Amino acid sequence: MGVDYYNILKVNRNASDEDLKKSYRRMAMKWHPDKNPSNKKEAEAKFKKISEAYEVLSDPQKRAVYDHYGEEGLKGVPPPGSGNSASFSNGDSNFHFNPRNAEDIFAEFFGSNPFGFASRSTRFQSDGGGMFGSTGGLDSMFRSYTDGTSAAPGGASKKPPPIESKLACSLEELYNGSTRKMKISRKVIDANGRAVEASEILTIEVKPGWKKGTKVTFPDKGSSDMANGQQQPPADLVFVIDEKPHELFRREGNDLVLHHRLSLAEALAGATVRVRTLDGRELAVPVGDVVCPGFELVLAKEGMPVVKQPGRRGNLRIKFDVRFPSKLSPDQRAALKQILSPTDLL
Missing domain, CATH: 2.60.260.20 (Urease metallochaperone UreE, N-terminal domain)
Structure with missing residues (x-):
C-alpha cells in the first residue's frame, strides 16, 4: 500500500470523521514548522505528510480509493501486480485527486495564521515547495498553489481565502x-x-x-x-x-463580574444584595461580613457555562463599592467615635 496514512495520523482504519479531526488538530499543531524552529526541515516534512493523510482520509471518495487500491490508486494508475490497467482506469474514471495546500487545511481548523507564518507561496522551500515533495513521484503531480488567483494543477482555480x-x-x-x-x-x-x-x-x-x-x-x-x-x-x-457590552455584568473567562454599591452603614452592618441572573432568576445574596476595600464575594457555579464541559459553570464575583456620606453632624461624629473606638476595633 505504500504510505500508511492511518499510521501517520495515529488512528485505526475504522476512525470516524471526528477521530480524524481530533488527531489532525493535535498533530498539525505539534509539527507545524513555526512551532519547531530548531528542526524546521523535519517538521515541514511531517507537517505535509500529516496534511496529506488528512486530505485523503477525510474525503470519502479519496479514502475509498486509498483503502481499495492504496497510494498508487490516488495517482490514477493500477497497483503493482494488478495486471489490468484498463479495467482499473475505467472503474475509477471519475476520480480526480486535487490536493490542497497543507496550510490551507491548517487554516480551516485554526482560522488565520496562529503563529504569524509567512505567505503560503514562500513555505516549504527546502524540498521545492510542493505539498507532497517528500513522496517522490507524487511531487510532479501534486504542487502547492500560490496566493491570489493563480491556477492549481489541471487548470482549476485556487479557492479564495475565507x-x-x-x-x-x-x-x-x-x-x-x-x-x-x-x-x-x-x-x-x-x-x-x-x-x-x-x-x-x-x-x-x-x-x-x-x-x-x-x-x-x-x-x-x-x-x-x-x-x-x-x-x-x-x-x-x-x-x-x-x-456586546452588558449593563451589569462583565465577562472574565468563564466568570461573571458584577459591581454593586453599598452604603457605609450596609458595608459595616450587613445587607442583602439582590441579583437578577442572565437566565432570569433572582438571587438574594446576604452580606454578613464587614466590607473592606477590595472585598469580593464569590458565588460558585453562577458564572458562564463551560462549552467543553457540560454542566460546569464559572463563578459570579461580586465586587463592592462603598458609598460614604458627604457630611456628618457633630452628634453623628461623636456617636461614631464612641461606637468605633480604637479598642473596639482591635
Whole structure:
C-alpha cells in the first residue's frame, strides 16, 4: 500500500470523521514548522505528510480509493501486480485527486495564521515547495498553489481565502444559547454558466458558553463567478462571534463580574444584595461580613457555562463599592467615635 496514512495520523482504519479531526488538530499543531524552529526541515516534512493523510482520509471518495487500491490508486494508475490497467482506469474514471495546500487545511481548523507564518507561496522551500515533495513521484503531480488567483494543477482555480463577518451576540445569548438566522445574497453559476444572484438563510446555533472570537464556518457559501471561461470556486463564509457590552455584568473567562454599591452603614452592618441572573432568576445574596476595600464575594457555579464541559459553570464575583456620606453632624461624629473606638476595633 505504500504510505500508511492511518499510521501517520495515529488512528485505526475504522476512525470516524471526528477521530480524524481530533488527531489532525493535535498533530498539525505539534509539527507545524513555526512551532519547531530548531528542526524546521523535519517538521515541514511531517507537517505535509500529516496534511496529506488528512486530505485523503477525510474525503470519502479519496479514502475509498486509498483503502481499495492504496497510494498508487490516488495517482490514477493500477497497483503493482494488478495486471489490468484498463479495467482499473475505467472503474475509477471519475476520480480526480486535487490536493490542497497543507496550510490551507491548517487554516480551516485554526482560522488565520496562529503563529504569524509567512505567505503560503514562500513555505516549504527546502524540498521545492510542493505539498507532497517528500513522496517522490507524487511531487510532479501534486504542487502547492500560490496566493491570489493563480491556477492549481489541471487548470482549476485556487479557492479564495475565507470571508469573515462579525456576529454580535448579547451576553444573555452567550449564556443561554440561541438560534440566529442570517440571510445572505451571493452570486452562483446557473446551468447556462451565467452568474446570477441567489439568496439563502443560514442558521447558526449559538452554544451556551461561546466566547468572543469563536468562528462558525459555512463551506463554499461565498460568491462564485466566471473568469476566462472558467468557474471560480466560492470562498468559505465565516462568522466570528463578538460580544456586546452588558449593563451589569462583565465577562472574565468563564466568570461573571458584577459591581454593586453599598452604603457605609450596609458595608459595616450587613445587607442583602439582590441579583437578577442572565437566565432570569433572582438571587438574594446576604452580606454578613464587614466590607473592606477590595472585598469580593464569590458565588460558585453562577458564572458562564463551560462549552467543553457540560454542566460546569464559572463563578459570579461580586465586587463592592462603598458609598460614604458627604457630611456628618457633630452628634453623628461623636456617636461614631464612641461606637468605633480604637479598642473596639482591635
